[in-house]
Amino acid sequence: MAKKRRHLGEILYKAGLIKKQALINAVKTSKSSKKDLGQVLLDLGLVDEENLTKAIAMQYGLQYVNLDKITIPADATKLIPEELIKKHNILPLSMDNGRLKVIISDPSDLDTMDAIRFRLNTELDCHLANPTKIRSYIQEMFKQATQVEDDRLKHSIDATAAELAEAGHELQAETLRIQAAGGDDDAPIIRLVNLIIDNAYYMRASDIHIEPMNDRVRIRYRVDGVCLEKDNIPKNMQAPLTTRFKILSGMDIAEKRLPQDGRIKREIGGQDIDFRVSALPGNHGESIVLRILRPDAVNIGIESLGFEGDNYQRFLRIIKRPNGIFLVTGPTGSGKTTTLYAALQELNKPDKKIITAEDPVEYSFDGMNQCQVRDEIKLTFERILRSMLRQAPNIILIGEIRDGVVADIAIQAALTGHLVFSTLHTNDAPSAITRLIDMGVKPFLVASSIQAIMAQRLIRIICDKCKVVDENPDPNLLQSLNITPEDIEQHPIYKGTGCGQCQGTGYKGRIAIFEMIELNNEIRELAFTKAPTTELRQAAKASGMRPLMEDGKIKIFNGITTPEEVVRITQTEGAVVD
Numbered sequence: 001m002a003k004k005r006r007h008l009g010e011i012l013y014k015a016g017l018i019k020k021q022a023l024i025n026a027v028k029t030s031k032s033s034k035k036d037l038g039q040v041l042l043d044l045g046l047v048d049e050e051n052l053t054k055a056i057a058m059q060y061g062l063q064y065v066n067l068d069k070i071t072i073p074a075d076a077t078k079l080i081p082e083e084l085i086k087k088h089n090i091l092p093l094s095m096d097n098g099r100l101k102v103i104i105s106d107p108s109d110l111d112t113m114d115a116i117r118f119r120l121n122t123e124l125d126c127h128l129a130n131p132t133k134i135r136s137y138i139q140e141m142f143k144q145a146t147q148v149e150d151d152r153l154k155h156s157i158d159a160t161a162a163e164l165a166e167a168g169h170e171l172q173a174e175t176l177r178i179q180a181a182g183g184d185d186d187a188p189i190i191r192l193v194n195l196i197i198d199n200a201y202y203m204r205a206s207d208i209h210i211e212p213m214n215d216r217v218r219i220r221y222r223v224d225g226v227c228l229e230k231d232n233i234p235k236n237m238q239a240p241l242t243t244r245f246k247i248l249s250g251m252d253i254a255e256k257r258l259p260q261d262g263r264i265k266r267e268i269g270g271q272d273i274d275f276r277v278s279a280l281p282g283n284h285g286e287s288i289v290l291r292i293l294r295p296d297a298v299n300i301g302i303e304s305l306g307f308e309g310d311n312y313q314r315f316l317r318i319i320k321r322p323n324g325i326f327l328v329t330g331p332t333g334s335g336k337t338t339t340l341y342a343a344l345q346e347l348n349k350p351d352k353k354i355i356t357a358e359d360p361v362e363y364s365f366d367g368m369n370q371c372q373v374r375d376e377i378k379l380t381f382e383r384i385l386r387s388m389l390r391q392a393p394n395i396i397l398i399g400e401i402r403d404g405v406v407a408d409i410a411i412q413a414a415l416t417g418h419l420v421f422s423t424l425h426t427n428d429a430p431s432a433i434t435r436l437i438d439m440g441v442k443p444f445l446v447a448s449s450i451q452a453i454m455a456q457r458l459i460r461i462i463c464d465k466c467k468v469v470d471e472n473p474d475p476n477l478l479q480s481l482n483i484t485p486e487d488i489e490q491h492p493i494y495k496g497t498g499c500g501q502c503q504g505t506g507y508k509g510r511i512a513i514f515e516m517i518e519l520n521n522e523i524r525e526l527a528f529t530k531a532p533t534t535e536l537r538q539a540a541k542a543s544g545m546r547p548l549m550e551d552g553k554i555k556i557f558n559g560i561t562t563p564e565e566v567v568r569i570t571q572t573e574g575a576v577v578d
Contacts, residue, residue, distance in 0.1 A: 008037050011055045018046055036108075049130055057128040060107040067091075067103075067133040077141060084119065086142075088112050089134050099123045105131035189240045192233075193248070197275070197290070199230070201268045203503065206292055206333075208275075210245070212238050212285035224460045224510050225333060228503060238285055245288050249277035257281055264290070271295060276360070293362050298341040305339055306511035308554055311546070314516060315454070319343045319421075324451030325414045327401075329426040335458045335512050336423040337362070340397060343421060344368065347395055356397035357384040373399070385409045389418075398422040404440035411441060414449040429455040429517045429545065430536035433527045447519075447527040454516040457548060457569045459561050460507035466499040470562070477563040480571070481553055491557035511560060513551040513569070518543070 009027060012018045018026075018041070026044060030037045038056065041047045047055075057064035072091060079092040079100060093101035100122045106112070107128060117124060196219060200208045205221035212218075217233040233241065246253045249262025264275040276291040307315060318326060326343075328336045341363065344354055348367045359373035359381070369391070371384045381398065382405050388396060389409075400423050401407045414420045426432045432453045436446050470493040478488075496506025517523065517540040526536050541547070552566035 005061075006059055008055055008059050011058050012041070012047060012051075015051075015055065017051050017055070022046055049132055053128060053130045056107065060128070062107060062126055062128045065103050065127045065129040067129050067137050072137070072141070080116075080120065082142065084116065085138055088116065089131060089138070090116070091129070091134055091137060093127065095122075096125075099125050101125045101127065103127045103129045103134060105129065105134050189237070189244050192237075193241065193244045197264075197266060198268060200290070200292060201273065203228075203230075204509075206297075208288075208290040208292070210241065210288040210290075212282065212287060214284055217241065223503060223505075224507055225458055226460070226505070228505070242279075242286050242288060245277065245290075246279060249275070251277070251279060256286060274362075276362070295363065298338050298363050299345070300338070300342065302342045302346055305335075305342060306513065306555075308546075308551065311514055311516055311551075314452075314518060315343075316346075318452045318518065319347060319419075321419060321451055323414055323417050323419055325410060325420045325422065325449050326451055327422055327424050327432050327453045329424045329429060329432050329453060329455045330457060331425065331427075333458070334456055335510075336456065337399075339454075339456060339512065340421050340423065341365070344395065344397060352394045353392065354395045354397070355388045355391055355393040356399070357381055357388065358397070358399040369393075381406045382409065385413070389413055389416075393418060395419045396421070400424070401436075401439075407436055407439050407441045408445075411445045411449040415445075426455070428537070428548070429453040429515050430533050430540055433523075433536055434530075434533050437527075437530060443528050443530055447524040450519055450527075452516060452518045454514055455548060456512045456514045458510040458512055459552060459555065459565045459569050460505075461509040461511055461560055462494055462562060463496040463499060463502035463506055463508040465501040465508075466497040466506060467494055467559070468497055469493070470495040473563055477567050480567055481549065481556070481563055483553065483556070483563065487557070492559070493556065493563065494559045495562050506562075507565070511555070513548050513555065513566070515545055515548045515551065517545050 009018070009023045013020060013023055022044075023046075026037060026040050026046060029035075029044070030040045033040065035043075038052050042049060042052060054064050056062075072093060076092045076094055077085075079095055080090065080102070085091065089105045091103040093103060095101070100120065102116070102124050104113075104126050105128070107126065113124060113126070196208060196210075199205075200221050203221055203223055205223050206225075207222035209220040209222070209227065210217060211220065212235075216235055217238045218229060219231045219233060220227045220229050222228075243253050246260070246262070248264045251260040251262045259281065260279045262277040262279075264277055266273055266275065271294070273295075274293040276293060278289045278291075280287045280289075302315065303312070328339050330336050344356075345365065348354060348365065350367075353369070354367070355369045355371065357371050357373060361370045361372045364370065369388075371379075371388065373379060373381055373384065381400075381402065385396075385398065385406065386409065396410075396413055396418050398406065398410055398420065401410060410420050410422060424432050424435060426435050430453075432455075433446060433450070437443055473488070473493045473495075478484075496502060496508075498504040498506045502508040519527075520543050523536065523539050523543065526539055549566065549570045552561070552570055555561045556563055556566060
């Protein structure tokens with residue numbers, strides 16, 4: 001017959017650890033509150049945890065262990081998984097004859113004992129220790145192991161980050177360090193944003209694209225007109241990254257449903273760089289795009305734009321005329337603004353007054369009066385143009401002719417003795433004439449006011465560091481450009497193999513190709529009679545206009561660019577390629 005277990009109160013009373021009346025009161029409280037007697041005694045301060053644990057060990061016939069006086073062997077901690085030790089507040093001692101000696105804190109919790117036996121598939125020899133001391137011992141025991149593991153992990157992370165940075169993946173290296181550091185400090189995100197911006201500057205990028213995807217955030221840089229995917233950032237860093245960019249650009253960080261625009265000014269490499277920032281809500285979060293406005297991007301001079309000798313002389317002659325309209329056409333990103341700024345800088349002399357109407361004013365120039373379009377206060381192109389004519393300018397720049405009203409004012413300005421520069425979105429130069437007529441401008445005004453129209457595109461330049469002769473150029477590309485084997489014998493085709501200087505693309509920098517119409521009597525007559533674009537184009541070619549593709553071929557033969565690049569620009573972007 002099993003020996004009857006003694007009552008806890010009896011053990012404490014006989015040991016002289018509690019008074020009789022206090023014990024009676026505690027027993028009553030235990031019954032009324034349905035709490036264990038031991039917990040009630042602790043709550044009332046009638047006994048300390050150490051003596052209570054010794055009494056419980058005596059009650060259950062278990063050996064008491066004073067954790068202040070023993071050290072558990074390091075190999076013993078491997079007998080029980082860490083999660084079980086922490087979950088059940090137990091400590092392993094040793095394994096003897098197939099039985100696990102374990103220190104427990106609550107012998108009445110039979111379910112826990114059964115769960116441990118089942119999980120470890122072994123029988124237990126239980127010892128009892130102070131529950132608080134067991135918890136402290138566990139924390140200290142795993143703290144040392146965690147520190148060793150943390151040191152090892154940090155060393156591994158530093159080595160991996162260094163390898164990523166050396167391979168050109170600086171952003172991935174930085175995000176790895178940030179995630180390893182953890183915490184709520186904003187400094188790592190600030191460093192990451194600065195790194196993204198600095199990388200873009202030193203890569204000569206024109207745009208930074210931060211694009212949330214389903215499982216990551218993609219970082220792309222537009223270099224020489226082509227997007228390069230540089231790195232990816234973990235999805236959990238999307239929110240702080242977006243917030244940081246919005247704070248820098250002065251956007252409302254709480255507004256996530258509507259598009260926003262902002263601006264960042266930052267000094268890099270001794271230059272003050274402006275960034276035009278756009279936030280656009282999307283399916284996976286807000287996409288952030290930064291347009292990089294470099295002062296040196298437009299200070300390149302006319303001679304560096306890419307003109308061949310004959311076009312260069314014609315361009316200089318046309319822009320120095322006293323009146324008329326000079327139009328530059330092409331799609332977005334084709335360098336129209338750079339060309340017009342180069343022309344204005346050539347003409348920017350103390351004896352000339354230059355006024356511009358732009359949306360937005362991206363670059364500031366000394367000696368010019370630049371006006372920013374602000375539709376929210378009704379300061380439109382139309383209103384600026386009407387006012388600027390009263391300022392007696394010699395030269396006017398209109399950022400873009402968007403409608404018939406602006407076109408009419410520009411033409412009236414040209415007919416009253418002003419030289420007007422502007423841009424138009426058309427595929428080629430002859431199309432600009434029909435486009436103005438379609439806007440509602442009278443044909444005779446178009447014919448009499450326009451001096452010249454120039455279409456342009458930007459093509460990438462072969463990297464000088466990895467430039468080699470292309471021994472096997474694509475015959476299909478050569479055929480589309482009408483380049484014959486005889487042409488190749490006289491002018492070898494070059495290509496870039498890709499290197500660190502050009503991000504592995506084989507190209508570094510861009511140059512423009514042009515087609516320029518200088519209106520003569522025949523073309524003016526065709527414009528007056530609303531002739532179709534095909535007839536205008538034939539007349540322009542007869543008068544000396546060199547089409548975009550032909551201008552590109554000259555640059556291929558001069559070893560400046562490749563057939564792939566000329567075909568990509570002159571065909572896929574919709575330009576006429578006769």
